[in-house]
Amino acid sequence: xxxxxxxxxxxxxxxxxxxxxxxxxxxxxxxxxxxxxxxxxxxxxxxxxxxxxxxxxxxxxxxxxxxxxxxxxxxxxxxxxxxxxxxxxxxxxxxxxxxxxxxxxxxxxxxxxxxxxxxxxxxxxxxxxxxxxxxxxxxxxxxxxxxxxxxxxxxxxxxxxxxxxxxxxxxxxxxxxxxxxxxxxxxxxxxxxxxxxxxxxxxxxxxxxxxxxxxxxxxxxxxxxxxxxxxxxxxxxxxxxxxxxxxxx
Amino acid sequence: xxxxxxxxxxxxxxxxxxxxxxxxxxxxxxxxxxxxxxxxxxxxxxxxxxxxxxxxxxxxxxxxxxxxxxxxxxxxxxxxxxxxxxxxxxxxxxxxxxxxxxxxxxxxxxxxxxxxxxxxxxxxxxxxxxxxxxxxxxxxxxxxxxxxxxxxxxxxxxxxxxxxxxxxxxxxxxxxxxxxxxxxxxxxxxxxxxxxxxxxxxxxxxxxxxxxxxxxxxxxxxxxxxxxxxxxxxxxxxxxxxxxxxxxxxxxxxxxxxxxxxxxxxxxxxxxxxxxxxxxxxxxxxxxxxxxxxxxxxxxxxxxxxxxxxxxxxxxxxxxxxxxxxxxxxxxxxxxxxxxxxxxxxxxxxxxxxxxxxxxxxxxxxxxxxxxxxxxxxxxxxxxxxxxxxxxxxxxxxxxxxxxxxxxxxxxxxxxxxxxxxxxxxxxxxxxxxxxxxxxxxxxxxxxxx
Numbered sequence: 032x033x034x035x036x037x038x039x040x041x042x043x044x045x046x047x048x049x050x051x052x053x054x055x056x057x058x059x060x061x062x063x064x065x066x067x068x069x070x071x072x073x074x075x076x077x078x079x080x081x082x083x084x085x086x087x088x089x090x091x092x093x094x095x096x097x098x099x100x101x102x103x104x105x106x107x108x109x110x111x112x113x114x115x116x117x118x119x120x121x122x123x124x125x126x127x128x129x130x131x132x133x134x135x136x137x138x139x140x141x142x143x144x145x146x147x148x149x150x151x152x153x154x155x156x157x158x159x160x161x162x163x164x165x166x167x168x169x170x171x172x173x174x175x176x177x178x179x180x181x182x183x184x185x186x187x188x189x190x191x192x193x194x195x196x197x198x199x200x201x202x203x204x205x206x207x208x209x210x211x212x213x214x215x216x217x218x219x220x221x222x223x224x225x226x227x228x229x230x231x232x233x234x235x236x237x238x239x240x241x242x243x244x245x246x247x248x249x250x251x252x253x254x255x256x257x258x259x260x261x262x263x264x265x266x267x268x269x270x271x272x273x274x275x276x277x278x279x280x
Numbered sequence: 281x282x283x284x285x286x287x288x289x290x291x292x293x294x295x296x297x298x299x300x301x302x303x304x305x306x307x308x309x310x311x312x313x314x315x316x317x318x319x320x321x322x323x324x325x326x327x328x329x330x331x332x333x334x335x336x337x338x339x340x341x342x343x344x345x346x347x348x349x350x351x352x353x354x355x356x357x358x359x360x361x362x363x364x365x366x367x368x369x370x371x372x373x374x375x376x377x378x379x380x381x382x383x384x385x386x387x388x389x390x391x392x393x394x395x396x397x398x399x400x401x402x403x404x405x406x407x408x409x410x411x412x413x414x415x416x417x418x419x420x421x422x423x424x425x426x427x428x429x430x431x432x433x434x435x436x437x438x439x440x441x442x443x444x445x446x447x448x449x450x451x452x453x454x455x456x457x458x459x460x461x462x463x464x465x466x467x468x469x470x471x472x473x474x475x476x477x478x479x480x481x482x483x484x485x486x487x488x489x490x491x492x493x494x495x496x497x498x499x500x501x502x503x504x505x506x507x508x509x510x511x512x513x514x515x516x517x518x519x520x521x522x523x524x525x526x527x528x529x530x531x532x533x534x535x536x537x538x539x540x541x542x543x544x545x546x547x548x549x550x551x552x553x554x555x556x557x558x559x560x561x562x563x564x565x566x567x568x569x570x571x572x573x574x575x576x577x578x579x580x581x582x583x584x585x586x587x588x589x590x591x592x593x594x595x596x597x598x599x600x601x602x603x604x605x606x607x608x609x610x611x612x613x614x615x616x617x618x619x620x621x622x623x624x625x626x627x628x629x630x631x632x633x634x635x636x637x638x639x640x641x642x643x644x645x646x647x648x649x650x651x652x653x654x655x656x657x658x659x660x661x662x663x664x665x666x667x668x669x670x671x672x673x674x675x676x677x678x679x680x681x682x683x684x685x686x687x688x689x690x691x692x693x694x695x696x697x698x699x700x701x702x703x704x705x706x707x708x709x710x711x712x713x714x715x716x717x718x719x720x721x722x723x724x725x726x727x728x729x730x
Contacts, residue, residue, distance in 0.1 A: 079684050080683075080684075081680050081684075082676070082680065097484040102683065102689065103680060103683035103684050103691075104683040104684075104686055104687055104688045104689065106684075107684055107686035108686050109687055111684075112684075113684050115684075117682065118681070119675075120560025120694070121676055121678055121681070121699065122698065122699060122703075123680070123698075123702050123703060124695055124696070124699045128695075128717045129682070129685075129695075132687060132691070132695060133682070133685035133687055134686075135687045136687045136688060136691060137685075137686035140686070140688075172363070172699075178569050189685060193685065193686065
């Protein structure tokens with residue numbers, strides 16, 4: 032479970048998050064929608080611990096523990112996962128090497144034994160097959176020359192291997208065609224679990240047809256201005272954000 | 281009438297002059313060798329030690345760094361070298377997964393007893409520099425002289441004047457060596473000394489050789505090394521060369537010159553891994569004498585603290601239809617300084633030259649600096665030549681991406697740096713050698729982490 036209390040954050044002295052509060056319970060899929068510039072991506076970076084985003088007030092608790100003093104790697108090992116809107120290309124590092132280094136770094140920080148190579152390969156292959164990721168892609172440098180759809184599939188593959196307790200999907204639908212959207216969504220849905228919670232950030236309601244949320248929050252000017260069920264997304268699709276964006280102080 | 285203004289000789293310059301006056305009587309060689317030494321020394325007397333005023337040395341002030349001239353290393357006594365036999369394997373460990381024939385130099389002197397000279401296959405002839413100079417074989421002297429390569433360089437001239445040790449290797453026509461030759465240079469380093477070694481490898485027509493230069497210092501005492509290697513690649517012959525200079529004690533200076541000529545259809549692939557320590561000037565002179573030659577000079581420098589590493593290359597395309605590549609990666613931390621100077625010159629007749637030169641550097645700290653100076657000098661009109669040089673920092677976005685997957689910051693940086701440097705080491709063809717270099721790079725990166 033993640034609990035955000037009265038969060039304030041800024042970048043380069045510019046306030047982006049203005050007293051945001053939000054709870055995502057275990058097993059819950061929460062969606063955040065909102066117009067451009069409302070602070071959705073900033074929220075994802077603040078939660079995952081990106082340097083340069085300064086928290087000036089409030090608290091973020093992951094399963095009751097404050098994560099604000101942790102760096103991004105420590106947060107990841109505690110179970111935070113961010114699926115990037117624009118996954119980075121890492122030239123010279125094969126996907127396999129990257130996945131293994133990350134998985135073992137997390138295991139090490141939790142005091143677990145590192146996976147043996149055969150165990151690791153088996154896990155990756157199983158996960159890759161489910162997402163239709165060809166073996167050949169795993170031998171290529173991570174995300175280098177991957178299409179938009181391949182990159183997003185790779186994000187979901189990483190998520191399935193790292194088994195986070197709290198995953199943020201930052202505009203995972205951007206740049207995907209309908210088939211890719213379906214595959215990626217199925218991958219996410221397969222990871223839904225009573226012990227895992229999701230925060231799905233999106234502009235459009237369409238993604239939520241595939242990944243059906245339990246709750247929908249509307250974000251504007253760095254705050255949550257409206258919370259509802261999945262029907263709220265349909266209402267937003269029909270009427271736009273204008274009914275809500277004025278509500279933030 | 282104008283008169284050139286000449287600075288007063290420094291203490292080091294005065295001492296070098298006195299040393300040469302004494303040493304010229306005992307340094308090996310007479311006749312042509314003597315003339316070679318004297319001409320070289322005279323050019324030093326005129327120019328003095330290279331300083332920032334000399335364009336080719338603008339970023340590496342050897343004159344300033346050489347505050348004193350250390351005494352020339354003496355030939356180590358037999359008792360000392362036989363005692364080394366046991367320690368040698370530990371001081372310079374064997375490369376994993378790679379059997380080599382070792383040729384051992386101690387303080388620059390070739391020590392046959394420590395070498396695998398007896399095990400060398402047919403078609404390989406080995407001789408100490410002193411023997412080659414004393415017997416005065418004209419071909420050997422010409423090979424060592426490497427005329428037209430780095431001739432205006434005063435540091436190299438000092439090596440020519442003082443060359444005291446080294447090894448000459450001759451590979452007969454169409455000989456393919458099953459395992460690499462490894463020139464192992466060990467510094468006994470008990471007291472500060474100057475080492476002037478010159479070695480040469482002549483690879484005759486159609487032969488194939490891998491040559492490794494491995495080095496170690498027994499104790500970390502500041503020393504002055506000024507060493508040179510000549511490689512003459514014969515027609516259709518192929519040489520892969522890997523050089524890993526030993527990190528020297530701070531206060532040391534190391535000028536390592538490489539002079540290569542390529543005959544027609546020759547193939548030469550050289551890689552240098554510099555891991556810092558003192559001041560290093562790696563200078564390579566490469567000339568294409570015959571058509572269809574392919575030559576590559578590549579390398580990586582990993583520097584920290586007050587390390588200074590200078591890579592200076594001069595590539596001369598004299599013959600047409602040749603292909604040259606220069607590819608260097610530099611990682612700088614602390615207050616380290618990196619230098620890359622590369623000059624590719626294409627003579628009027630060298631049509632269809634294909635040349636490409638790249639130098640990329642990553643700065644990890646505010647105190648580190650990199651100086652890139654690529655140059656092209658083209659006198660032919662039908663060529664493809666290009667160069668690129670960059671200086672950058674690690675990409676924060678990439679570091680964050682890896683951290684968001686659980687990699688600690690230092691590990692994320694090390695992974696990205698390794699990938700950055702790998703693009704250079706990938707150019708080494710011998711797989712075991714490539715793995716060896718990767719291990720050395722990994723050790724440097726993990727030392728940085730701790």
